[in-house]
Amino acid sequence: MDFHVFDTYVKANDGHTMHFDVITDKKNNEEAIGFAKEWLRSINENDSIVTSEECKFCHSESVSEDIEIEIMTNGYFIVEMEGCPQ
Numbered sequence: 001m002d003f004h005v006f007d008t009y010v011k012a013n014d015g016h017t018m019h020f021d022v023i024t025d026k027k028n029n030e031e032a033i034g035f036a037k038e039w040l041r042s043i044n045e046n047d048s049i050v051t052s053e054e055c056k057f058c059h060s061e062s063v064s065e066d067i068e069i070e071i072m073t074n075g076y077f078i079v080e081m082e083g084c085p086q
Helices: 029-042 065-074
Strands: 003-011 017-024 055-061 076-082
Touching: 003 029, 003 065, 017 029, 017 065, 029 055, 029 076, 065 076
Parallel strands: none
Antiparallel strands: 003 017, 003 055, 017 076
């Protein structure tokens, strides 16, 4: 099964840029944006702006079983790339 990757760049509360991917089984930009906002709230980045300018469909790919289980459970998986909290 292919999953859809949305490349996301968001300005953090302190002004630096966070780069992460939202992976989901839905090829719907609005849902990916909602998942990005949910994850940002979970890391206390409530004020970060996420629109279709910051979160864009990139490609589709297969994923590992662990990631697939998380997507089936939570609706999405976040791959932290750059500038995300440790």
